[in-house]
Amino acid sequence: MPLTPLSPKHKRFIPYTLLGDNRTMRFGDKACSKGAQCKNRDLEHIFIFHFKSYNPQPRYFDIEQTTAGKNLYIGFHQTDPKSAMLIAHSDFLISTAYESTMIGHGVYFARSRDGTENKANRKGAFICAEVEMGRVLRLNPNERNLYRGKNDWWSTHDTSYFCNADPRLDEFCVKSPSQILRWIMVIENGFDSKVFSYGLDREFDDTKCLCI
Known part of the structure; x- marks a missing residue:
């Protein structure tokens, strides 16, 4: 367990029992009634009121972009619990291994x-994070491995975005952890014993309003 304080970017842990996929009537929570049309970009809302396959935003190049500094996008990252805890107490680390950096060196995210x-x-x-995309390099399927194991695009762009033939499988890579503005995270069932020890696997007073 890290002894350093939590990063100011780390906003909270979500008990796995509150994830949309684990919703039960014991907690009285319901799926977001707007479904795929939901415009709520609150990170907690995305985790709790939507399912694992939910894409909170259209694919990047299908939405109107804003100027750098306000070019925000929601990304998802999966790792092991130990690494997640290190991130919570510090920040993300850049991936540089050739095998795992298909669209270049950086921190990788998916749309769901x-x-x-x-x-x-x-x-x-x-981990569900709000990311400042900055200047974005578009990579199409025929350019899939053009920057594998490289950081050539860093001099002209802040993010590389791979447009998969299946939009659900798009992924993007940011060159700097400073672009990751804030995040929440959940440790999955089987890895998080605190859910049981703190009684978070059953209804408690704060959930009886039926709002979560």
Whole structure:
């Protein structure tokens, strides 16, 4: 367990029992009634009121972009619980290994929790983050490995974004952890014993309003 304080970017842990996929009538929570049309970009809302396959935003190049500094996008990252705890107490680390950097060196994100499944090298913890995209390099399917193991695009762009033939499998890579503005995370069932020890696997007073 890290002895350093939590990063100011780390906003909270979400008990896995509150994830949309684990919703039960014991907690009285309901799925977001707006479904895929939901415009709520609150990170907690995304984790709690939507399912694993939910994409909180259209694919990057299908939405109107704003100027750098306000070019925000929601990304999902999966790793193992130990690494997630290190991130919570510090920040993300840049990936540089050739095998795992298909679109260049950086920190990788998908558009949904589902989208991380075949990309993550480690499993057991999910992170939902708000990311400043900055200047974005578009990579199409025929350019999939153009920057593998490289950082050539860093001099002209802040983010590389791979447009998969299946939009659900898009992924993007930011060159600097400073672009990751804030995050929440969940440790999955089987890895987080605190859910049981703190009684978070059953209804408690704060959930009886039926709002979560």
